[in-house]
Amino acid sequence: MLNRLQIRSLFLTLSTIALLTVPSRAGAQLSDTLTIQPYRGVGELGTSLRQEFPITEPIRLEVRLQQRRVYLLQGDRVKKIYPIAIGKPGWETPTGTFKVTEMQRNPAWVHPFTGEVVPPTDPEIPITEAAIVFTTSTKGGIIGFHGTPNRDSIGTAASHGCVRMYNEHIREMYKLVALGTLVVVKP
Numbered sequence: 001m002l003n004r005l006q007i008r009s010l011f012l013t014l015s016t017i018a019l020l021t022v023p024s025r026a027g028a029q030l031s032d033t034l035t036i037q038p039y040r041g042v043g044e045l046g047t048s049l050r051q052e053f054p055i056t057e058p059i060r061l062e063v064r065l066q067q068r069r070v071y072l073l074q075g076d077r078v079k080k081i082y083p084i085a086i087g088k089p090g091w092e093t094p095t096g097t098f099k100v101t102e103m104q105r106n107p108a109w110v111h112p113f114t115g116e117v118v119p120p121t122d123p124e125i126p127i128t129e130a131a132i133v134f135t136t137s138t139k140g141g142i143i144g145f146h147g148t149p150n151r152d153s154i155g156t157a158a159s160h161g162c163v164r165m166y167n168e169h170i171r172e173m174y175k176l177v178a179l180g181t182l183v184v185v186k187p
Contacts, residue, residue, distance in 0.1 A: 056075075058182070059072060059073070059074050059079070059177055059181055060072075060073050060181060060182040060183070060184065061145075061173075061177065061181060061183045061184070062184045063086075063093070063163060063183065063185040063186065064186050065086050065093060065095070065186065065187050068083060068084055068085070068154075068155050068156070069081055069082065069084060070082045070084050070145070070163060070165070070173075072173065072176060072177075079176075080172070080173070080176075082165055082166070082169045082173065083155055083165075083166070083169075084155075084163050084164060084165055085156050085157070085158045085159055085164035085165075086156075086157050086158075086159060086163060086164075087157060087159050087161040087162070088157045088158055088160075091112075091139075091159065091160045091161045093159070093161050093185060094135060094137065094143060094185060095186060095187055096135075096184075096185060097183070097184050097185075098134040098135045098183045098185070099134065099179075099180050099181065099182055099183065100132055100133065100134050100177055100178065100179055100180060100181040101133050101134060101135075101179065102132075102133035102142075102144070102179075103130070103131070103132050103174065103177075103178075104130065104131050104133075105129070105130050106120040106128075106130070107120060107127055107130070107131040107146070108125075109125050109126060110141065112139065112160045125149075126148060126149070126150070127146045127147065127148070127162075128146070128147040128149050128167055129146070129147030129167045129170045129171055129174075130146065130147060130170050130171065131144050131145070131146040132144050132145040132146070132170070132173070134183040137160075137161045141161065143161045143163075144163065145162070145163045145165055145170060145173065146162055146163075146164065146165070146170060147165055147166070147167040147169075147170040148164040148165070148166075148167070149167075150164075151166060154166060
């Protein structure tokens with residue numbers, strides 16, 4: 001005959017096995033709203049948690065150089081479109097598939113000819129707000145998205161290879177992407 005402690009142990013073991021058993025039918029799935037909460041049992045996943053951590057496809061960026069636009073996509077859906085400036089002749093923005101490798105708010109700038117580092121507090125700095133780096137240039141610098149104090153350059157080929165954006169747009173995009181975000185640059 002089993003004592004009370006043995007019965008309790010057996011009950012907990014069988015309950016755990018029942019909760020962890022995977023359905024044997026092909027194609028059967030566990031509910032995506034079922035959650036096992038330690039010391040609270042089984043319950044429904046709260047709505048606020050689903051809203052805070054939605055199950056979605058990752059964000060990716062697609063730069064279309066001829067259109068002077070960057071598209072923020074999620075799956076097949078265009079979430080945002082931003083106008084941009086691209087590399088000028090001799091300093092073309094490279095095409096290809098890349099990933100975001102660095103993100104920085106209020107970055108310093110390295111002059112492409114002299115190598116001089118211009119601090120973010122310098123009023124003459126051509127990079128403002130934020131930088132989202134995705135590759136290196138063939139000339140030794142880094143290439144990425146960044147804000148600009150020169151609003152008139154947006155829509156033109158004016159940079160040393162980077163993708164310039166309006167400051168309000170780079171601030172917004174900075175919040176939506178992360179390290180590792182896919183960046184596709186098309187002609």
